[in-house]
Amino acid sequence: MTPVGVDDLADRVLGGWLGRIAGNMLGKPVERGDYWTRDRIDRYLRQADALPLTDYLPEPVRPSGRSDESDEFVLRPEWRRCVRGRIHGSCRDDDVDYAILGLHLLETHGFGFSTEQVGDLWLLRLPYLQTFTAERAAYRNLANGLKPPLTATYDNPYQEWIGALIRADVYGWTSPGMPRRAASLARRDAVLSHTGNGVYGAMWAAALVAAAFTAPTVRDALDTALTVIPASSRLARTVRRVMTLHETGLGWEDTLDTVAEETAGLGWIHTIPNAAVLTAGLLYGEGDFTRSIALTVRGGLDTDSNGATAGSVAGVLGGATAIPPQWTVPLEDTVHSAVFGFDGVRISELAERTVRLAAGADLPAGAVTS
Template identity: 85%
Template sequence: MTSERPGSADLADRIHGGWLGRIAGNMLGKPIEQGEVWTRERIDRYLRKAAALPLTDYLPEPADPADAAVLRPEWRQCVRGRVHGSVRDDDVDYAILGLHLLETYGFGFSTEQVGELWLLRLPYLQTFTAERAAYRNLANGLKPPLTATYDNPYQEWIGALIRADVHGWTSPGDPVRAAGLARRDAVLSHTGNGVYGAMWAAALISAAFTAPTVREALESALGVIPASSRLARTVRRVMALHETRLPWEETLAELTAQTAGLGWIHTVPNAAVLTAGLLYGDGDFTRTLALTVRGGLDTDSNGATAGSVAGVLTGAAAIPARWTEPLRDTVRSAVFGFDGVRISALAERTLRLATAGP
């Protein structure tokens, strides 16, 4: 990166912003986290019925009982006026577990140690798709990389990407280092584009600390994954369409056609939605979260990563209070020993790692 690493006060604010953004974005997207039901069109119909377009806050309560029936059951703790601290979610659990990993084993951790912490700290039924397959394989005595490949049809899904934030937060302005850490974590459960997604996300968050613009952060993140990978080609396509000034809706429509058949939890189409939300959000925290979640697919995971990037770019102090105050500086978590922890405490612990050196 060409810009200097942030000063200590600025770094603290940006790391805190990353945590707050991740949790707020996760909460925004959680009620509609079911991509085959909550299409972009249905999400916008929901918002129009509630007079909530443009979206500038947490989701409104459903105006239609038919919509309420297909929201995730946690929706009552995630909509406007009902948010009193975060709800438990794997998108936040893995950020906490990643922090604990680095505190326990340092930056030289092994993939095997990632697996050990899962077994010690994470309940099996709070894992999903590739992570559950890897967890089962670990419990049955398999070692990486077999944990990722044996009886695991989810190897390129989004799970490794959602685990990557802490590696970006603790390597500010060093996307290559962030990507290397994320790769060591990801190969426990993923292969191919699933691993590249984690490397890309960690590098993107790392680059956001020093890049002058979102586009430059995205360019840096592309530098850590194979240029010929489907993930890299898809992200570049979103960037090219944005550069032509094509409207956001038309960009997503084209990318939907290009990624058809991959499924709503696959890394590649979700990276397209995330990239579009970041570019068309253009550094504005609220607009970035809103566009990313309105893009559909894995809405809570995409909202969380978009919030992390946007929070690092703006810093905690610049995030509008309507997103942060309802969180009450509190996290609910399934990670043993962390339920009820303060968001500010997690940010302080992350800052200590980020300033500790290799």
């Protein structure tokens, strides 16, 4: 394993935080996969003369005789704080809230935290109405006195949706070059609310982020991440399918068309089709930050979650210094968060706190060097 120097570690962790927030912001205005299909997203971008996509989404164009809220292109209500020229710090979003909550968990309980402690921290720090799908079901179960693993299985039809995957990055950031350790931490968190491929998605994402610290290419990181989940799982088979199509030279759009047919019926928030979109965005982005998050968001489905994870992986691969300023300057080093006690915190502070955890963790000899 290639050692990660302290300065390099700091740059890559900051890249992960900035990338996650920027990717989330890019995808947020079009987060509704049943409406914002790949075709609709690209039609919106063409109308705004914003292809290739190299910056945050543009404001809605107002064709003659039509309003910006026309039936053809209805952005999420938060769009006014998430489009280019209007961004002043990050929008609040659960994709970032859970990264903050995970950081607080590790600072509070250390790397030996229990699943029960994850739940306790949700109840203490996270507003119920800022949770969704599987997390809301688990939160309700916690409030009613249930304990894990019942919190994940009782009256919860969302057990394999993407929620646990979006909570996984912090375990990768604090386990640089140690994908199995990252996956183990992510699993302990994920089983509070998810089962099956929902848990595997979190393990895979955490391992992918951890591997990005030392992998020479994004393909190497993806190969490594697959080793932490069952090879026969549908998640592993779908990720491998995308990788194989990419290897054959098939184009990005044709790859997504093929996999969309094979995952039809799972829904736009399910882990499996979103992992396919994310994998394709990273592979065809070839390690370039802008191209990686742009392709991932243009891939549709859960755009803000996929953009966030793609940004995290690409940000770790290249470091903060490789992220173009159009993505970072509008963030003004500021996070808006629903996590109690963290609203308005500096992104740089979150990254510094993450580095302290990573550098102080029980790393293998030579994993972090001065």
